[in-house]
Amino acid sequence: MNFPIKISFLFFFIFISLISCDNPQKKGLIGANNPSETATFVGSKSCKSCHETEYGLWENSHHDLAMKLADSVSVLGDFNNTVFEHKGVKHTFFKKDGDYYMNTADAKGVYQDYKIIYTFGFFPLQQYVVAFPNGEYQCSIAAWDSRDHKWFHLQPNYDDLQHGEWLNWTGRAMSWNTMCVDCHSTDLKKNYDHKTDSFNTTFSEINVSCEACHGPMSDHNAFYEKYKDNYEGLTPPKMYMPAGLPSKELVDKCARCHSRRSQLTNNFDYKGQFSDHYMVTLPEDPLYYVDGQILDEDYVYGSFIQSKMYHNGISCRDCHDVHSLKLKKTGNDLCMSCHTPNYNTKEHHFHEIGTDGASCVNCHMPGRYYMGNDFRRDHSFRIPRPDQSVKFNVPNACNTCHKDKSAAWASDFVIEKYGPNRADHFSDHMLKGFYEDYNQFKFVLENKQYPEIIRASALNQYTNAPLTAQELNALSVYLKDSSVFIRNQAVMAFEKTSNAAVKSKIAPLLKDSVRSVRISAASYFNKSFVDKMGVQDFDAANKEFLNQMDINADFASGQHARAIYFQEKSNVEAAVDAYKKAIKIDNRYNRSRMNLALIYYQQGLVKESEALYLKVIEQEPAFSYAYYMLGLLYNELGDTSKSMNYLKLACEKEPFNANAFYNYIIMLQQKGDYKTSVEIANKAIKLSPNNERVLYVKLIGLINLKRFQEASNVCMLLIQINPNNQEYQQILGNINQNLNK
Missing domain, CATH: 1.25.40.10 (Tetratricopeptide repeat domain)
Known part of the structure; x- marks a missing residue:
């Protein structure tokens, strides 16, 4: 189902810092991951005396300025009684008694004054954060363009954005607690209470400080204070993200903030791996194009781990300074740090030297604008494939610049200059899977040379098609795959297809070494088609599963998951309540509307069911399943004409049904x-x-x-x-x- 693009707030394409403590490689001190249980957060200023150079690089970086108390230094916007109006809604920015204020319409359309508590980001845009009564903080939808020095609206393309909608500034899409703060502050605990729909969010430091990356440093500081220069041969306290991490481990740790993902725990405790705390979003529509290129915001990780760069040992630190976060070199010089000079010639790229077409990143890292003015590049580092654009209508880098030319022109140019053959790429098979032969998904899944996240996506897509019992059971081998992504997706596949035959093979995953897999296994055993009597390790994994649902209940998707859980437990009343809450959080969350419509139909509430399906069609006129369900409903009511009309329309819409x-x-x-x-x-x-x-x-x-x-x-x-x-x-x-x- 295609949902409206969700806002995510100012997650810059910058990378987590690494602090080398007095050069441990020189001293023979190699830090370990995971701080001790007793370590506490002591603040960035405690790092400065020993790490003055690193502190100086970090200071005023995107991490340092990710969030600040609103004052005359941090506020960049024009608050001199400036009025910004967008589609009939006014935003007035002014100062009073030394504080900063915004006057704009609330959820009911009534204009009120709001005191600015925090600034949020600084370049290329800055937002402003105000307090709401339930412990929730909201981010302004009118943002300051710190490049062009003007106010602008973050959602200019929505003509019908109503007060109180999910995407409007009073909606949960603009909630600091829910959408932003986990990656913009240090030692963040969201502390959402789904029973009262309130927050008690806390942090130790307002911005992305030294300890945001390295963990609580009290033990570290005490050790070096105690032993000063006499620590030769001693083992220092453990540190999260020490110098010298293997490249893939470093990327895994940066992924915590630089990925599109959902939370599994209330707070990050600097233990375990990425998938112990987060469930990564697979590179799939509508967040990505179907070939894996970026579409919505992905915060780099989901793209980068598709790349050959990642699989050949390149990590964030190879291109970005780990403290200032700036690129180590500019232009093609950065790429030439690793690549041979012949790539930086007209004979390779066929563009005049010094032009945009001669820039490596414009061909291999095309980008998109997010948040109105924030240009971010695709980090999958792929070779342009205009031939795929011709056949499957996906974008390509050539036509990003040559907008006046066709994809066929670009494809012919590539063939003329580089020959008719293209190197094998997983996107060739994923596209064929979507548009020609779904067995191509199986081909991708079975090819271990392809990226794990793409193979997991292929597994998901493959099990969306009808499979025989033999084909489905053959997938059980992936329950033991070394990849967390694939193991996890295999469990989800058997849950999605209501397959109880592999119960005994999924049971061991209730004690998997990684939390995301344990949670998925518990979800599988919570389904009505599986008998969990006598299954060992279920209770512990189920506790993690239920906790994860509570943590995410502030999202429409979280309430949707709760509703499905209640349905499986035959608690229809609680399911209806959760679906209604999901729709209240996001009025366009049509997954819940579709499921609620089916419950109403089963309860004999035909008019209520019909109204919900028609609402989905109003909001998503291209979505095939709403037409399909209405076709079935009218058939049951004996209205053959309406039934056939809606079934016919369902066959003309997407996705294929x-x-x-x-x-x-x-x-x-x-x-x-x-x-x-x-x-x-x-x-x-x-x-x-x-x-x-x-x-x-x-x-x-x-x-x-x-x-x-x-x-x-x-x-x-x-x-x-x-x-x-x-x-x-x-x-x-x-x-x-x-x-x-």
């Missing part, structure tokens, strides 16, 4: 329109070649049209797909008799 095609074909055949039924079946089969149900109804249509040779071919394909179905053998015998007449 094989069930919509199947039901529409059945209704066409009930009317005796076998010719149209076969035409519709052919469209479905083009998108899902081995769909048994659609092939079967196509077979019925062909037989009734007396097109026996075509029917024979289809029937033989059905026998290949399901050789145990004796009916197919009987039908083939009857077809052959007609062919022999």
